[in-house]
Amino acid sequence: MTIPRWFEERLALERFRAKYLGKPFPVHSTFFFGEIALFCFVVLVGTGLYLALFYEPSAAAVAAEGGRLPAAYASTLAIDAHPFGALMRRIHHWAAHLMIASVVLHLLRVYFTASYKRPREANWVLGLGLLGMTIAASFAGYLLPYDQFSVTATAIGYGIARSVPWIGPTLADYVFAGQFPSPETVPRFFAYHVVLAPLALSALIALHLVIVLKQKHTEFGVAARADAAEGKWIRGIPLWPEQTALMGVLFLVIVAVAAALAAFLPVHPSAYFGPPQPATPDVKPDWYLLWVYGALRLIPGTLSVRVLGATIGPEAIGAMLVPGILSLLVVLVPWLDRTPSTLYYAEAPTAGPRRLALGLAVLVLFLALSLAGFGTELGLSVPVLWIVTVVAPVATAVGAAAYARRRAERVGVSRTP
Amino acid sequence: MDRRRFAERSLKTAIVAAIASVIPGVLTLRGRSRSAATKGVEAGDRLVFALGQNAGQAITEGSFTQNEAVLAYPEGKSDNHENLVLVCKLDPAALKPPVDLAGTAHGVVAYSAICTHLGCTVRFSEEPMDQAPFPHIHCPCHGAMFDPQRGGVVLGGPPPRPLPQLPIKLNDKGEVLVAGAFSAPVGVKA
Numbered sequence: 001m002t003i004p005r006w007f008e009e010r011l012a013l014e015r016f017r018a019k020y021l022g023k024p025f026p027v028h029s030t031f032f033f034g035e036i037a038l039f040c041f042v043v044l045v046g047t048g049l050y051l052a053l054f055y056e057p058s059a060a061a062v063a064a065e066g067g068r069l070p071a072a073y074a075s076t077l078a079i080d081a082h083p084f085g086a087l088m089r090r091i092h093h094w095a096a097h098l099m100i101a102s103v104v105l106h107l108l109r110v111y112f113t114a115s116y117k118r119p120r121e122a123n124w125v126l127g128l129g130l131l132g133m134t135i136a137a138s139f140a141g142y143l144l145p146y147d148q149f150s151v152t153a154t155a156i157g158y159g160i161a162r163s164v165p166w167i168g169p170t171l172a173d174y175v176f177a178g179q180f181p182s183p184e185t186v187p188r189f190f191a192y193h194v195v196l197a198p199l200a201l202s203a204l205i206a207l208h209l210v211i212v213l214k215q216k217h218t219e220f221g222v223a224a225r226a227d228a229a230e231g232k233w234i235r236g237i238p239l240w241p242e243q244t245a246l247m248g249v250l251f252l253v254i255v256a257v258a259a260a261l262a263a264f265l266p267v268h269p270s271a272y273f274g275p276p277q278p279a280t281p282d283v284k285p286d287w288y289l290l291w292v293y294g295a296l297r298l299i300p301g302t303l304s305v306r307v308l309g310a311t312i313g314p315e316a317i318g319a320m321l322v323p324g325i326l327s328l329l330v331v332l333v334p335w336l337d338r339t340p341s342t343l344y345y346a347e348a349p350t351a352g353p354r355r356l357a358l359g360l361a362v363l364v365l366f367l368a369l370s371l372a373g374f375g376t377e378l379g380l381s382v383p384v385l386w387i388v389t390v391v392a393p394v395a396t397a398v399g400a401a402a403y404a405r406r407r408a409e410r411v412g413v414s415r416t417p
Numbered sequence: 418m419d420r421r422r423f424a425e426r427s428l429k430t431a432i433v434a435a436i437a438s439v440i441p442g443v444l445t446l447r448g449r450s451r452s453a454a455t456k457g458v459e460a461g462d463r464l465v466f467a468l469g470q471n472a473g474q475a476i477t478e479g480s481f482t483q484n485e486a487v488l489a490y491p492e493g494k495s496d497n498h499e500n501l502v503l504v505c506k507l508d509p510a511a512l513k514p515p516v517d518l519a520g521t522a523h524g525v526v527a528y529s530a531i532c533t534h535l536g537c538t539v540r541f542s543e544e545p546m547d548q549a550p551f552p553h554i555h556c557p558c559h560g561a562m563f564d565p566q567r568g569g570v571v572l573g574g575p576p577p578r579p580l581p582q583l584p585i586k587l588n589d590k591g592e593v594l595v596a597g598a599f600s601a602p603v604g605v606k607a
Contacts, residue, residue: 152537155498156558159535159605168605170447178448181498188448278467278488278501278530280538282557296535296559301576313577315535315605376560382573 017240024236025243026217033106035247037134038205039254040099045198047092054079057190059146059183069275072146072186076270090262096138097267098258100288103131111333111359113346115218121334123211128331130204135288137197143189147273152283154189155180160319165310181276218346232344284373294372295322298385326362353404361397368392455497458583462491462595464504464527478523478591481506484552486541486565488530491595499603502583503530503554504593505541505565516568520584520596527583527593528569531604532556534576539563549573554580568600578606 007013025031056075064074079085107127110116116124143154158180161172177184216234223235237243261267273281285293296318304313312321329336339352349356371378372385380388418426466472466480467488476489486505494500509524516526530538537558545551553572554563561574569580584597 152558156535156537159537162605163535173447176448177446179499182448184448278490278495278498278538279540280557293559296575299575301534301561301571301574301578304577311577311606313606314575315577318575319535382560 021238021240023213023239024234025239025246026219026236028220030105030109031217032250033102033109035250036102036254037099037106037130039247039251040095040102040258041201041205042251043095043255043258044092044099047088047095048194048198050088051079051085051092052194054085055144055190057144057187059181059186070146070186072144073270073275076145076147080270087259087262090267091258093267094258094261094265095254096141097286098254100131100134100138103127103134104288107131108359108363112349112356113218113220114337114339114352114355115346116334117337117339117341117343118334119341119343120211120215120218123208123215124334125331126204126208126211128327130201130208132327133197133200133204137193137201138286139289140189140193140197143186144193145268145270146186146276147270148276148281149268149273149283150270151181151276152280153285154185160315163313163315164320165307165312165316168316216344219344220346221348224342224345227344287370290373291366291369292319292323294369294375294385295319297375298369298372298382298389300382326365329362350404350407353401353408356404357397357401360400361393364396365389365393456494457497458491458494458500458502458595458599460595460597462494464489464502464585464593464595465492467495467501475590475592476504477593478506478525478587483508483524485543486554488538489527489593499529499531501530501538502527503539503541503580504585505552505554507552507566511566513567515570515579516566517582517584517600520582520586522585522587522593525585525587525593526565527585527595528554528563528565528580529583529599529603532558532561532576533578533580533605534559534561534574536605539580541565 054075056071058071060071061068062071062074065077069077076089079089110124110127139153139157143150154176158172158176161175162168164171173179176182177188219235226235227233237246284290296315299314299318299322301314303317304311306312337352337355339355368385368389371380372389375382375385464476466474466476467490471480473492475492476487481487481504483506486503489502489504490500491502504525504527507524507526509521512518512521512524512526520526528539532539534556535558537556539554539556539561542549542551542553542555549555549562550564550572552565554565554569555561556574556576559575561576562572563569563576563580564572568582571577571579578601581599581601581603583595583599585593586596588594
């Protein structure tokens with residue numbers, strides 16, 4: 001008996017192949033963003049496992065570099081001192097950037113093709129949960145090298161948690177294990193970053209994929225016309241072997257890109273930032289949190305509201321209220337959009353003038369707030385930045401809506417791409 | 418009670434008991450209280466350099482010239498970040514209310530170095546800058562500006578409160594001693 005037959009007899013692989021491995025995958029470059037995010041996650045787990053073998057999650061002072069340094073910082077320097085260790089650390093860092101970027105692009109694709117509509121609302125919310133969890137995992141990872149940049153970034157996070165009305169100080173103590181910097185914070189954040197976040201991400205990714213498998217992806221409008229002619233049929237290449245081969249190539253490309261970036265563009269050199277010390281250096285957050293940073297710089301100190309005995313100050317407005325309202329708006333998109341769902345088909349970005357206008361306006365708002373993060377460097381004063389932050393999204397919305405309406409008149413409203 | 422209702426009630430009781438049993442564990446996540454582990458600033462503490470080659474040595478009136486400032490800790494209490502203070506040497510004639518003049522000596526004024534916006538360490542601008550009065554204290558994180566000559570009031574940017582002032586006095590060796598408590602709570606407040 002041959003080995004394949006031996007397995008076939010026991011596991012009925014042919015039935016499994018017929019049922020699942022023929023799942024059609026869409027062939028369009030924008031449908032790869034979710035996969036890229038997944039592959040980045042795999043790279044992060046792999047490199048993260050390697051780093052965890054050498055990293056020491058403790059702020060206790062140890063003898064290193066001819067002095068006394070926090071153990072976490074000293075072990076980071078030791079990893080960086082070895083060429084392979086440095087490469088792993090940089091690939092880990094770059095893969096995190098690539099993962100967040102691809103999740104954001106995936107989100108934009110789903111939004112602008114209206115693929116969030118009924119029956120896919122749950123996966124929209126789940127996907128946003130994945131974005132939030134990815135950013136939270138990255139933020140927890142900021143602290144681990146325990147250099148001056150890490151400690152400053154986490155201290156700002158601690159300040160933001162403290163500024164939450166009513167429960168701030170208690171909340172901050174629970175999340176940061178006492179007043180930051182506390183000796184208990186590093187082990188706590190190590191557990192968040194290395195155990196909690198990967199577990200939660202794995203579970204959410206699995207659920208996200210099972211739902212896609214069950215509901216199927218949306219198809220572009222060309223499929224709608226073909227369906228009308230030939231009857232309903234999901235078009236694409238089968239999971240095995242075509243899509244699997246594509247995915248294999250894509251995974252290797254992601255590894256190659258992350259490795260090339262790591263080799264040529266150093267990222268977060270801990271030795272450059274130095275060990276934690278009392279003075280605060282000039283720091284900016286990574287690109288995906290620049291908009292919160294910009295909002296914090298724009299909200300004046302005089303803006304604060306007293307509600308039920310608590311003060312909602314400028315720091316809570318900039319870092320909690322503004323991001324909270326924007327996030328809620330994005331979460332509610334499937335319910336804010338009252339246009340009917342085609343159930344099966346993606347729509348053209350210009351098919352819904354309101355959707356296009358709101359989407360681009362929010363995108364421009366994020367960019368304008370990020371720009372405000374560079375106000376000092378660009379020599380733009382706070383009032384000028386305020387005007388940009390208000391005018392640019394509104395102008396974008398008006399322009400985008402007008403463009404979409406004119407296009408709809410030309411090609412017919414109901415047409416999908 | 419029939420068997421189905423008994424099973425349902427048992428299940429509900431088990432769920433409530435399971436949740437309740439987790440609460441003591443959750444409460445331990447709060448972490449140790451800082452006030453028990455470290456000491457705050459007290460009157461009589463000697464202020465020492467927080468940074469540089471003189472770290473740990475006493476700051477004296479002669480340690481800096483006019484319109485300079487240094488970061489300092491009360492001696493032996495550097496383990497609590499909230500004890501960090503910015504000791505400024507200013508023109509005594511330029512000090513105006515609401516600065517606590519009794520808490521200054523020969524133009525030496527001390528403020529909490531923890532920004533009231535989000536807790537970064539503030540800096541003293543030692544040279545005049547565009548669009549900013551001189552001298553001023555600023556925060557590198559989100560662009561806060563404070564006036565050291567007028568009790569640390571907010572000149573611009575996002576901080577909700579002035580920098581708390583720490584009253585100081587000089588002893589006969591010219592060393593800077595703490596003379597009282599901070600004028601307001603230090604750091605970020607909800």
